[in-house]
Amino acid sequence: MKSQKDKNRFYKLTPFILFIALGVFSFSQSDQKIEKPNIVFIFIDDMGWKDVGFMGAEYYETPNIDKLAKNGMIFTQAYANAPNCAPTRACLLSGQYSPRHGVFTVARSDRGDPKDRRLIPIQNSTTVGLEHIFISEALKLAGYRSAAIGKWNVGNSPRAQGFDLDFPGIGFQGHFNSQGEYLADHLTDRAVDFIKENNPKKTGSPFFLYLSHYAVHTPIEAKEILIANYEKKQGVGCHNDPTYAAMIESVDQSVAKVNRILEELGLSENTLVIFFSDNGGHGTYTCQKPLRGGKGMLYEGGIRVPLFAYWPGKIRSGTTCEEPVISTDFYPTFLQLAGAKHPENYKLDGTSLVPLLNGEESINRESLFWHFPAYLNSYDGMRDEARDTLFRTRPVSVIRKGDWKLLQFHEEWVLDKGRENILKNNAVEIYNLAEDIGETNNLAAIQIDKRDELLDELIKWQQETDAPISTEINSKYQRND
Template sequence: MKRLATVVVVIVSGGILYIAWYATGGGWVGRLSGIITQAASFPQQAKPNIVFILIDDMGWRDVGFMGSTYYETPAIDQLAEQGVVFTSAYANAPNCAPTRASLMSGQYTPRHGIYTVAPSARGDTRDRKLLVEETETTLNLEVVTIAEALKTAGYSTASVGKWHLGGPGYLPTDQGFDVNIAGNARGSPPGYFWPYQRENNLGTLLRIPGLDEGGEEGEYLTDRLTDEALAWMEQHVGNPFFLYMTHYAVHTPIQAKPQLAQKYHGKAVSNGQQNSDYAAMIESVDNSVGRIVAKLDEIGVADNTVVFFFSDNGGVGTITSMAPLRGMKGMLYDGGVREPMIVRWPGHTEPGSSVDTPVISVDFYPTILEMAGVDHSEQIIDGLSIVPLLSAGLPARGEAKPSGRVAELTVLAERPLFWHFPAYLEGNRNTDGPWRTTPAGAVRQGDYKLVEFFEDGSLELYDLGTDIGEVNNLAEQMPGKMRELHNLMIDWRNAIGAYVPKALNPEYIPTEGGAQTAQLEPMCR
């Protein structure tokens, strides 16, 4: 067996000590894990408030600042003008729950075990070539969440909206949040209009906890959640706070306020974007963002508040378009995992700037901890702080000159990003075969991205620098690069203990209609 040498990289900058392990085998193989600890010299300053706005199922191009001319998002676009836009920001998975678990933990999916939205074995068993293990559905209580880490530094914490990481015993209030408004185990709302209830096909009444009362006819879920968030911020203005504003929108069911949808009727189709109800849902989200930003100004904390804007996975292919990206929610092509992302940190970020360095949602954990000056050395963290990318070329607060964190910028630019999705997601059998994706994994390093499908071991290599649409598979033309990235992915899986399905399904029946990846997505799960 080939031996791997271990290299320890230690960087001390800005009062923060970074410790990261790397495995090498004739070159860079990948950062296996990292721990961030707070150094004693961390500069004394007011701890910033953190507002993390997470949108559900919003595609990479579903906002004006990323090029959409159909959807109208003036408030989000203004936030982008005031902060930093990340053009290569990624979710850790192509659907909801695993990305949220990685965001809360700072860990890749093999560590927390939430690979997909249950069940892992979707679709007809006769179409599944491999047997797959069931995904975890709850975030382990031993994981120290962002909220729990921030609580140790005196933060007030609230989760408002979708949770999707477990029910009773695993709710936000069990994971470090003082307040849970509307969060439970479900990934989609029963409906977007009060009283937010419906019966399922078994006669069970589905509801959103805590929102039954206090509403009125016509009340809209996105507006109600925003109202709750604004009231909570106003009540906690005297203390550093962490608001996890996690909208159910724009997840199905596609239900919009009629007066907003009306304005999009007849609007010209733009790059495949044409759904007026979906456009109105996005506009409601935009109104929410505008109200949150305005409230920060109103209560006098905007200058000491970091605002994040992000989505948990790609958009739904039958509802919106991710073009020029390939794929959609449920796929490891960029259309399924590449997200719109903004960070506004007054005094640190340069208004109207952009960053092309690839980042991924496990990075939010160490980033927020660094911003807050929080020590949490006992937790393994797979992400890296992106603070150097936010303040590159700008003086850090309290410093006369730019921070000059050159070594960290190099690490961020050169490190690989990984995806591991050992599960099946069904597609539209009528038009596309059975699958959106079969069990797969992927890695991106620099401009090159490799996708591996576990059923047959097929490999696809793309140069995202020249082929953002992942059209030209370079695996045959560049076998050396293909092997390099494949070995990188194998070494990472071995190091992190990633489960790879290999056992054949005895009920599998090969058919000509089978496909590695479907082109459309009929459902949003």
């Protein structure tokens, strides 16, 4: 394990990086001092792809979120690195895929009844080791002040990983404290205070705000005045829970308040605002139609999430990006925009989104990968959209390449002769998302060449990243035909 002093040796200056990073947008910089942009990252917990107005929700009310999204860039194919929170957060903050840091799931990897699990799953880590260099550490060396406000869930404290301020929100039982204060409001007020206290016009330094809400995670609790509004409304399909809707509206109010202080302080034109979720929506309370599944599944509804980027005068208003992107992409994006030094001898798995923010159509990346060697038992809702009714997911690896997506299920792959018996063992599913966004038509027995191409690439990636796949048989398993 490396000390902080050792970490500092990782960084080396790339010639002209500041000029390149801050010159990407088509605006005049001649005879002007280049300012490093502030970065506000608003991270929502368990918000699904269709849970906001800008992605088509009609029952949920998100006017402030929608306004920023429509005046910025909406990403329609944005992905979390995992179907639940801890691994996505670990990947985003470290810039690395899960096999590199070992945070694969939340808490235990052996969820569910032992008699239903064919394999002993890979042991999960709940902590990202200090040898992994978080984006906050890289930005600190570029002169940024940073705050981690809200949910953390990756082990070591934010201060140990480069943040200057750590404010988790203490004293709450669920989403309320003993004074009746709502947690999302509490965190938002602290975020506003941080922006005021670290106004670059006074400090001379840019800031990075990581505002990580606990909403809309369970317990599903909201302010009564907001709930009452939705109790009067007619639900729209599977969007019909008044309390969940009220939680979403509180998030919308948070976004409005953060944006308002940026405007009041005259910081908007030099601040990038990102809105993102850590995984798909909870299937008991919402759904993501036409996507299949929700939180805890590696089908689209569990990993495809809402994303917009807003930066007045820099990102063209009213734009939509169809390029698949993933949460590990934020690290290199922020490095480039900040003119920050790249950590030396430190692998980053993402690709900078700056070309997309600048209006280009592609970042010329071939594939995205997921590795989830764990079990997640089922819950109320969406059992019919999972692979089986006992688990939201069993151990699985995934590749998306172009319009194609392949899922490799470890139990069948390891125990039922893998590739040798691929036409019979149901170890692989492959879908064309352009034609079948709901993942209803498994083409593994039809698109043989495409299946083998993606499978070969996935296996190569597993080998390159040392992605662990359990081969240990669970002796407590009881076959249930």
